Amino acid sequence: MVRSSNGDTLLAKNFDINTAKGLSVAKAAKLLKDVGYNELPSSKPRTILAIAREVARQPMFLLLVAGGLVYLLLGDLQEALMLRGFVLVVMGITFYQERKTERALESLRDLSSLRALVIRDGVDKRIAGRDGVPGDLIVLAEGDRVAADAVLLRSSNLSADESLLGSKH
Numbered sequence: 001m002v003r004s005s006n007g008d009t010l011l012a013k014n015f016d017i018n019t020a021k022g023l024s025v026a027k028a029a030k031l032l033k034d035v036g037y038n039e040l041p042s043s044k045p046r047t048i049l050a051i052a053r054e055v056a057r058q059p060m061f062l063l064l065v066a067g068g069l070v071y072l073l074l075g076d077l078q079e080a081l082m083l084r085g086f087v088l089v090v091m092g093i094t095f096y097q098e099r100k101t102e103r104a105l106e107s108l109r110d111l112s113s114l115r116a117l118v119i120r121d122g123v124d125k126r127i128a129g130r131d132g133v134p135g136d137l138i139v140l141a142e143g144d145r146v147a148a149d150a151v152l153l154r155s156s157n158l159s160a161d162e163s164l165l166g167s168k169h
Contacts, residue, residue: 022119022137031133038148039130045102048095055094061087116147 023031046054055061064087071080114129119137129147132138138150152158 020119020137021122023133023135024121028120028131028133028136031135032131035133037130038132045106046098051095051098052091055091055098058094061091061094064090114145114147117141117144 064083068080068083068087071077071083115126116129116132116136117124117126117139118132119125119139124139132148136148137153138147140146
C-alpha cells in the first residue's frame with residue numbers, strides 16, 4: 001500500500017501479497033475499539049411482556065376472550081371458566097413457541113458468522129468476520145464469503161456470486 005501526501009491509502013500497482021505486512025495487532029485492536037464491530041445491528045430480544053402483548057393482540061385470542069365474556073354475561077360461569085382455561089393454554093403454547101423460535105434464530109445467527117483470513121503483522125490470521133477493521137488485508141480463496149466491504153488489490157480469474165445481496169426497490 002502507498003500513502004499519499006494527505007494520508008489517504010492508495011493502491012500499489014505492483015502489490016505483492018507475499019511481502020504484505022497488513023495492520024499490526026495493536027492497530028487493529030485500536031480500530032476495533034474506535035469503529036466497533038463489523039456487523040449489522042441486531043434487534044434486541046423481546047421481553048416476556050412484549051411477547052405476551054403480541055399474543056394478546058392476535059384475533060383468535062381476542063375472539064376467545066370475547067366468547068368467555070359472553071358466557072360470563074349469560075351467567076354460565078362454568079363455560080366461561082373453561083373457555084378462559086383454554087385461552088390460557090393457547091397463550092402458553094404460543095408464548096413457548098415464540099421464545100423457542102427466538103432462541104433458534106439467535107443460534108442460527110451465531111452459527112452463520114463469517115470467518116475471515118487477514119494479514120496482521122505479516123502473518124495470516126483467521127478471525128471472526130465481525131472483528132475485521134478498515135485497513136485489514138483480507139485474503140480470499142475460492143468459495144469464501146466476503147466478510148466486509150473491501151478494495152480489491154489483486155485477483156486471478158475472479159467471479160462473484162451476488163445472489164446473497166439484498167436488493168432495494
